[in-house]
Amino acid sequence: MSTHPKPLDREGLLMDTAVLAQFLIGKLIVRAFPDMLATARIVETEAYLTGDEASHGFRGPTPRNKVMFGAPGFAYVYLAYGVSFMLNVSSAVAGTGEAVLIRAAEPVTGLEAMKRQRGDVPTRDLLRGPGRLAKALDIDRRLDGIDLCSIGSLWLASDGESAGDIGVSVRIGITKDAMRPLRFFLKGSKFVSGPASLNAAL
DNA sequence: TTGGCGATTGGCT
């Protein structure tokens, strides 16, 4: 039984959402499976802001997106294209509808549990892409609204290691407000998703 | 009550 990594402090997440998206690169996401802990290092995120037409929060709070309008550090989980779940971290003070999408991560521990969820895929592809990440970590709407700053079924932690160089690009898969530089990724990581043209290490 | 629309993925050409 491995030790449970200490959750991030909620107060420490109160910052500009685009900055939080960069802050989360290199942090750990921890999933408690019945038989083991799975952990992964976040390597790719996107910020969704107030006044951002690509954001689910753009038209104000609804039953689906209400977590975005709550306090920071809670999970906003939704189903995309009727096929894939997306994990977001709520950001900014309550009343503000902003969030950070977790797009990809590098597996660290609990590979067996994650491969059990995903089937026979290469380790590199386990958490490469937001839908794959959610599937590997068994994340769905049951986890919508859970506290990511306390030990439970899913939380965020840090192992104290610095992230490395962070790259910036436009966000993937959106059509509105498509030119904003709000996607962040760990330069050189083979666990990052998206086209090589966006991931070039400049 | 309805229908148009996705913050994607995997399979096929």
Added chain:
DNA sequence: GCCAATCGCCAAT
């Protein structure tokens, strides 16, 4: 590279 699958959400009827 192209595209269908699949379904919850929500603005408009």
